[in-house]
Amino acid sequence: MEQQLEVFIKVAEKESFSRAAEELHMTQPAVSQYIQLFEREMGTKLLERSNKYVRLNKAGEIVYHHAKEIIGLYTKMQRLVDDVTKKTSGPLSIGASYTFGEYVLPHIIAHTLEKYPLIKPTITIGNTKEIAELVSGHQLDVGIIEGGLRNSKIRVEPFLKDEMYVVVSSLHRLAAKGKKEIDGSELNDEIWIVRENGSGTREATEEVFQLLGITPGILEFGSNQLIKESVEAGLGVSLLSQWAIRKEVELGKLEILKVKNLPFIRQFSIIVQTPFHTKAMDSFLHLLRADDLLYNIGKSPQHFQL
CATH class of the missing domain: 3.40.190.10 (Periplasmic binding protein-like II)
Structure with missing residues (x-):
């Protein structure tokens, strides 16, 4: 099922069987076979096909949205299990709203990699609403946002005054x-x-x-x-x-x-979807909450001389 979901997601995003096959290092007939089998299991067509395009229909949009969440959860589960016996390492997907992401996060990442060089971070920058949606959909491990958030599914932790x-x-x-x-x-x-x-x-x-x-x-x-x-x-x-x-x-x-x-x-806040964290994520959050690190990054920017 995981392979079917990954193939379906790639075809939906590329809007092409041939481009999806190229990126997945598969043949086009193999991709078509995966999609046909997946649609048979779902009991309905998920893609509208023509000579010019491949697009999601209404049922396909629903399946695509949930497929992204399922793959995100499965990947996170694998990392959590691996962490039981391994050092602090592995991928870490971080999202941040523009202010924090552009002016503070690069310094945090540099310090994280200096201390934990086996962590492999990927960064997504967007506005607060966009980052919250990605965390809620399990497409980001952790987000840092500014402003309020009305989403009972997400854990919100204010951590820095701005x-x-x-x-x-x-x-x-x-x-x-x-x-x-x-x-x-x-x-x-x-x-x-x-x-x-x-x-x-x-x-x-x-x-x-x-x-x-x-x-x-x-x-x-x-x-x-x-x-x-x-x-x-x-x-x-x-x-x-x-x-x-x-x-x-x-x-x-x-x-x-x-x-x-x-x-x-206002407050910058950390947002996460689940209480189960990888070692990489726990290490990153520990550094993020460190007052002395943020002080050194900003050289005490808390008060301008007005």
Whole structure:
């Protein structure tokens, strides 16, 4: 059954018997035979076939979704059994939302591999909603997200405070006010550059709008780096994590505004689907929770001198 599931998943993703056969190092007739047998066992057709494409039908979409979960669980089960007698080693699939994934996680991974060189990590970066869905579907071992999460199936562990600041270009008119505190209402007429819905940073920004009592115009961009470049170019203002802006602030490219009732405080959280962890995952989580490691990564970024 495992082989049938893997063949079916590959055909569905490649939308081609020949491309799936090539990637699986099988002949095309063998792939076709696996699919025919699998459809017979399922009691229905799962794929729509034509001379131009192979696509999932409604039943196929259901089977594909669950097949991905089953393969993920089977792989995890094998690793857990192997861990009973082996050293800390093996694959570890990690997902992270953009802020943590782009600015903190690379340092954590480097330290992990220095201490446990036999661990083989794979990294997926997405917004909070995307990472939570992948962990829930057993396609990631562990996720690190920002913001809230409404999913009773996932274990959530807040582990790191994050301070978020309003930033502008160093040439922006509000930057000229120096370190004088401004009222949030002064930001209502500014264009705000924000992340997409589903992002933890977008969720925090919406909360800050409510906190400051403002309803500004917005531009929606899909990455922190693009937002920083746009703010630096004078396109607008934004709310960003201390981790995302520390280099630009040090270089004088971005200016933090001292705004009444800010910075905004949120938590980064670890999310997992199951209490059963491999040694590789337990070792990674131990390092992730280490306060001294995060301090050294950020060189104490917790408080900017406002």
